[in-house]
Amino acid sequence: MLTYLVRRILSSIFLIFVVSAVTFAIFFLVPRLGGATADDLASRYVGKSAGAAQIHQTAVKLGFTDPIWVQYGRFAKGLVVGANFDYGPGVEHCPAPCLGYSYLEQQPVLPEIIDRIPVTASLAAGAAVMWLVGGVSIGVLSALRRGSLWDRAAMTTALAGVSLPIFFTGQLLLLFFAYKLHWFPGGGADPTQATSPWDWAYRMFLPWTALAFLYAAIYARMTRAGMLETMNEDYIRTARAKGLKERTVVIKHGVRSALTPILTIFGLDLGLLLGGAILTEKTFSLPGLGKYAIDAIDKNDLPKILGVTLVAAAFIIVANLVVDVLYAVIDPRVRTR
Secondary structure (H helix, E strand, O other): HHHHHHHHHHHHHHHHHHHHHHEEEEEHHHHHHOOOOOHHHHHHOOOOOHHHHHHHHHHHHHOOOOOOOHHHHHHHHHHHEEEEEEEOOOOEEEEEOOOOOOOOOOHHHHHHHHHHHHHHHHHHHHHHHHHHHHHHHHHHHHHOOOOOHHHHHHHHHHHHHHHHHHHHHHHHHHHHHHHOOOOOOOOOOHHHHHHHHHHHHHHHHHHHHHHHHHHHHHHHOOOOOOOHHHHOOHHHHHHHHHHOOOOHHHHHHHHHHHOOHHHHHHHHHHHHOOOOOHHHHHHHHHHHHHHHHHHHHHHOHHHHOOOOOOOOHHHHHHHHHHHHHHHHOOHHHHHHH
16 A cells, blocks of 8 residues: 555656646747747736836846746746746745746745635535535435436436536525625625634635535436446345345445545546636635636736646646545555556
């Protein structure tokens, strides 16, 4: 088990550097192949009001006139040992892992991202609990009551949840429960201003519900399909023939086997959400990674966009690592391959 764990950790670290190289190429190499000059790239760092001389000076100062492999080497070195950025009046040190430096705001990107992570992490965690409990429970009951009124109503609701976008369901939740009934705060209720964990949950309940409704619908349909297939297996009939209670057969043998593919999807979904639930954060004006990325795009602040992209990729890689380790715990055959 230890050898498998070390091998997966090393491969994940290598994959992070591969992702960083691909991301760097997308932001810096692809535009050059498309005809963009070093000055065009530098214009993204100085805002829209800078003159040609200032843009060219910035391009030289940032090293955009160097070969692309030299630029990536400098960027990768910043991830490991940090980097220094000359912003004009002085030199700013960006400690490792340095994800970039925002020249528009004259500060490193990583501290801002760290400040936004708690909001996005709490959004993902709270919604994940809701959609796992709700989606899996509904899927299991629908499979056990196949063809019943409950099954049809649940799957119809699940179809609506999959079809309706988050910005639509989020606006409906705000309209009825925040602005008409006044049960919950409206959009822009910053959870970082909460005075207690209960106040945090109160401010986040509507975003959790909007996000969980989409994923719960997906997980309900997947769980139902997995349960229908599992409950027809020979070992299920054997368990029943041995006289086991139906509850034991369903939970210990049926649900456990049906949830194996759910584990993989859950790891990927959670990694994507930790990278920034953009639509949910935009709809409810939550100061998380998703809104941070949208604001960076509006301001044409390339280092922030690059930083969020790397953080999102790192979250997905770590989520896959956790899923692989859990597979190794559940199925010993994974460790021996």
